[in-house]
Every structure is written in C-alpha cells, then in structure tokens.
Amino acid sequence: MERLQKVIAHAGIASRRKAEELILEGKVSVNGSVVKELGVKVGASDKISVNGVPLEREQPVYFLLYKPRGVISSVSDDKGRKVVTDYFTHIEQRIYPVGRLDYDTSGALLLTNDGEFANLLMHPSSEIEKVYVAKIKGIPSKEKLKSLERGIRLEDGKTAPAKVKLMSFDKKAETAIVELIIHEGRNRQVRRMFEAIGHPVLKLKRERYGTLTLHGLNAGEAKELTPHEVKQLRVLAMKKKNK
Numbered sequence: 001m002e003r004l005q006k007v008i009a010h011a012g013i014a015s016r017r018k019a020e021e022l023i024l025e026g027k028v029s030v031n032g033s034v035v036k037e038l039g040v041k042v043g044a045s046d047k048i049s050v051n052g053v054p055l056e057r058e059q060p061v062y063f064l065l066y067k068p069r070g071v072i073s074s075v076s077d078d079k080g081r082k083v084v085t086d087y088f089t090h091i092e093q094r095i096y097p098v099g100r101l102d103y104d105t106s107g108a109l110l111l112t113n114d115g116e117f118a119n120l121l122m123h124p125s126s127e128i129e130k131v132y133v134a135k136i137k138g139i140p141s142k143e144k145l146k147s148l149e150r151g152i153r154l155e156d157g158k159t160a161p162a163k164v165k166l167m168s169f170d171k172k173a174e175t176a177i178v179e180l181i182i183h184e185g186r187n188r189q190v191r192r193m194f195e196a197i198g199h200p201v202l203k204l205k206r207e208r209y210g211t212l213t214l215h216g217l218n219a220g221e222a223k224e225l226t227p228h229e230v231k232q233l234r235v236l237a238m239k240k241k242n243k
C-alpha cells in the first residue's frame with residue numbers, strides 16, 4: 001500500500017505537494033468515494049480519479065542493475081555525483097532503488113516504480129537472501145568466521161545467523177576473499193560485521209539478491225526482469241513473511 005499523494009505524483013500529473021492540495025480540496029476519489037484526508041493508503045487495484053478523470057497508473061517496471069563502485073544508490077545527489085538512476089535515462093517511468101548499496105559497493109541492485117513490491121522486499125520479515133563477496137584485510141581464523149556465522153554484536157544489536165565461506169586467501173598480500181550470506185539489510189552491515197572481527201573490508205560486491213544474480217551483466221549494465229523473475233521474488237518474500 002502506498003500513500004495516495006505519492007501515487008498521484010508518480011502518475012505524473014502533479015507534484016506531491018500539489019497532490020496533497022488536490023486531496024484536501026476534495027478533488028480526489030478512491031473507488032468512487034471522495035477522500036479529503038492525507039493519511040489514506042491505496043493498493044494497485046484501487047481506482048483513483050482526480051477531478052473526475054481516472055488516473056492512469058504507471059506501468060510497473062523492474063530492473064536489475066549491476067551497480068559499479070562510485071555510484072550513489074539514490075535518484076539524485078545534491079553534490080552532482082553519479083546516481084543509480086543515471087543508468088535509466090531512457091526509461092520514462094520514475095524508478096528508484098530497492099534498498100541501497102554503499103557508494104563503494106558494487107553488485108546486484110533492484111530498481112522499480114512498484115512501491116508495494118519494494119516495501120514487501122525491504123520489510124525485515126521478508127528475509128530475502130543477499131550474497132556478498134568481500135575482500136578483507138588479513139586472513140580470518142575459523143573461530144572469527146564462526147562468530148560471524150552465529151551472529152555478532154553490533155551497536156544496533158546482534159546480527160542474525162549468517163552463512164560464511166572462506167573462498168581464498170593471499171598470505172603475501174595478507175588479504176582474504178570471504179562469501180557472506182545474510183538476509184538482513186542494516187546500514188553498512190557487511191562492512192561493520194567484518195570490522196567487528198578485526199578484518200576491515202577492502203572491496204565489497206553483492207553477487208546475488210534473492211533469486212537474482214549478476215549473470216550476463218557487466219558493471220553499469222542493467223536488464224529488465226521477466227514477469228517470472230518478479231513473481232519468483234514475490235513468492236520468496238511472501239514465503240518468509242508468512243513463516
């Protein structure tokens with residue numbers, strides 16, 4: 001469900017502020033009834049009219065971007081830095097990222113204009129699995145990797161159990177490559193987890209988001225998801241949610 005003024009703004013007929021005014025003026029109806037207050041939320045099947053004209057909802061679209069490092073997971077940046085939506089200037093729909101990857105993190109990032117879908121995936125109970133591959137400083141002991149696996153205390157609480165695999169290490173350079181699979185999505189979580197065991201992250205990439213892998217994509221490339229891929233993700237998120 002999304003706020004009515006947001007849905008009107010997304011349809012491209014008014015700014016969010018103007019949409020709020022239209023609602024307060026009694027010019028907006030949902031399923032035939034005039035709505036005059038601002039808290040109302042609507043779903044994809046609700047019929048909205050503005051000034052008696054049915055709202056054309058944007059077609060929902062879904063993209064997987066292989067986000068390069070050095071790009072912000074946002075739709076705009078006041079410092080003029082590159083943002084993820086710069087890769088979609090040919091798309092007329094107003095899409096935005098589902099969650100975020102740090103500026104220096106590369107990898108799988110989903111973008112859509114479907115707010116309900118985004119909320120479903122980002123909800124903590126959806127438990128979409130995310131696979132990260134980190135190059136870290138030093139070579140971690142088995143015990144340290146076990147502690148990541150069991151869950152580690154961070155300043156915002158203990159992390160949920162994770163899957164951890166030491167992929168390789170370089171004794172000379174004193175670095176290691178570790179795969180970490182988590183379903184939480186706290187801010188800078190992977191970097192903070194490795195920092196907590198004394199092995200800071202040097203490089204980080206998200207290899208998989210739920211069922212979506214980077215297979216066939218180079219950094220900076222995107223692909224539109226098929227209806228089947230969208231459905232798979234939805235099923236995955238719902239399954240965990242109902243557990």
Ligand code: URA
Pocket residue numbers: 100101102103105187188189190191192204
């Ligand atoms: N964890 C991080 O630390 N950074 C990311 O970009 C994603 C997960």
